[in-house]
């Protein structure tokens with residue numbers, strides 16, 4: 001059977017058109033905007049910003065980030081090539097070496113496969129700086145978990161975390177819903193396993209003492225801790241974003257301490273977009289005010305950062 005016969009009267013141009021259909025649905029643009037904000041923010045943020053995009057298989061996640069990367073191509077300059085956006089797929093199984101290899105290859109290193117882990121890491125850090133990388137997009141984040149043992153591959157994920165911290169690039173992690181999230185969560189919350197609750201509560205007890213407020217807030221109190229966990233998904237960066245945001249609000253308004261109402265507004269301001277699908281957990285706690293614009297749109301309500 002010839003290629004033409006298989007095509008059944010469809011010309012290559014028509015086929016390209018059909019295969020290349022890209023519809024920018026409303027959520028698409030929303031997520032693209034968030035990725036853009038993440039990339040711009042990296043230059044000024046104290047902590048490299050990080051966005052998690054999860055969705056079921058076939059949701060269009062890889063297509064979305066692929067198209068984002070194409071819109072931010074490598075640029076040839078007089079002194080070399082800059083790569084504002086670097087995309088790679090986490091290899092399976094994810095090891096430091098396999099990860100370093102795909103990243104070096106994505107940056108166009110002709111010797112991507114050679115060297116020790118140390119020299120590869122060194123080369124990567126230099127490329128990140130020399131190529132002025134602003135954003136790293138990593139697909140298939142669930143590969144950070146071993147397929148059989150289900151254990152998180154800590155070597156590879158910690159190595160990546162260090163790389164991101166040291167280079168200060170923004171990061172978008174893409175993966176399967178229900179698998180990608182729990183790879184990343186540092187704090188669990190399972191009331192049948194009291195040690196998970198204790199760990200989170202002890203952390204909050206330290207945070208509440210460290211805030212420059214006239215009156216120490218009761219963050220580690222059980223009901224409050226449960227809400228803070230719900231709001232942040234147990235992710236440190238989200239938790240601190242929320243607590244810092246609420247503290248700024250309280251200070252600006254001359255409040256002595258934090259309560260559910262201020263935290264609710266900080267959630268709406270700082271986390272509602274990245275924690276889409278998570279209803280504001282402070283709304284039933286507070287005074288019922290400050291509601292405007294806080295709740296996620298109904299179409300977004302089913303999942304976090306769906307792609």
Ligand SMILES: Nc1ncnc2c1ncn2[C@@H]1O[C@H](COP(=O)(O)OP(=O)(O)OP(=O)(O)O)[C@@H](O)[C@H]1O
Nearest residue numbers: 021022023024056057058059060061062063064176
């Ligand atoms: N905006 C879009 N317009 C039209 N078609 C799209 C769009 N986004 C994705 N598709 C199509 O949907 C299919 C699945 O997309 P994609 O591979 O990006 O999903 P995915 O979420 O990455 O899935 P997986 O988790 O299995 O990797 C592809 O055939 C792709 O061409």
Ligand SMILES: [Mg+2]
Nearest residue numbers: 061062063139
């Ligand atoms: Mg994909």
